[in-house]
Amino acid sequence: MNIYQDNQSCFQPFFMPESHCDTNPKLFDAQEAIMLGNLFKELYMSYRGFSNYCLQPQNKRQQALLEVQTYEFVAHEINLYLDIHPKNQRMVQLYREYADKAKAAKKDFEKEFGPLLVSDSENKVPFQWVQGPWPWEYQC
């Protein structure tokens, strides 16, 4: 994964301090959100211009994995929001949408690159789960 700081082709994060709105929080799009580590525009706070990185996958595996990471990240952000605001209907709907996208992306990844969960291992010898790369390894 190549990471470029302040890449020109990359979006400039938009930040507008506003009062926190319970009903309709303003959201970054999914690709911006994972890049920044934050889905919520009102909560984004950069540090010395460091918080702006484009994620550039170097191969098909990284690309497919980034898709899973991106949608899972957005779903997780909405999950934390809903823990505190469980009655927000739009966010519940959005959670379902992104959880489904993550599920589809995971299926696509696993078809080509092996299981992300042990229970998704196919009926094959040797057992797929045991095969690397593991997440902390470079080639991952």
Place this chain on the structure above:
Amino acid sequence: MWLYSKKLQYPISIKNKDLSMAKYIITQFGGPNGELAASMRYISQRYTMPDEKGKALLTDIGTEELGHMEMVSTMVYQLTQGASIEEIKAAGLQSYYTEHGCSLFPVDSNGVPFTAAYFAATGDPVADIAEDMAAEQKARAVYENLMNQTQDPDLLAPLSFLRQREIIHYERFRELYEEYVKKYYQPDIKQNC
């Protein structure tokens, strides 16, 4: 119950070895404001949360912090890959190497080992969530201190991501705290376990 998903929350691929940064970053694994402490603190505190929101939030953030522990460990692992004894000496990591070789062992940047005292669970929801808010701010400050010490974008990107997560977690804890202060801040009423 927890399930392992064979991936990081955010991609990490560090090309350049940097043992001094590894020595400092390891504090976010085993230090007082690190991810292991955060995860264990939230997952322990959740049992005494007075309502569903608190139980859900501490479970979900505690789980995410386990993923952050994995990210921090990955950074330390990749930063130290292929290090020679000379490089270990130059970075002042001989004591660590003597005890732990090249493994991941939870210490802070001074080499002080992890302690369960970092869990900091009081059983009082207002005190616990206030602790958690402070913990997120302290972790954010440590990530900034770490970011001040490197120019490597492979390192800055995940550090920046993790810093941003502290800001989000702080906000969610703050929202819960405000509800809890209104609902449960009654120190004169002693609750049963």
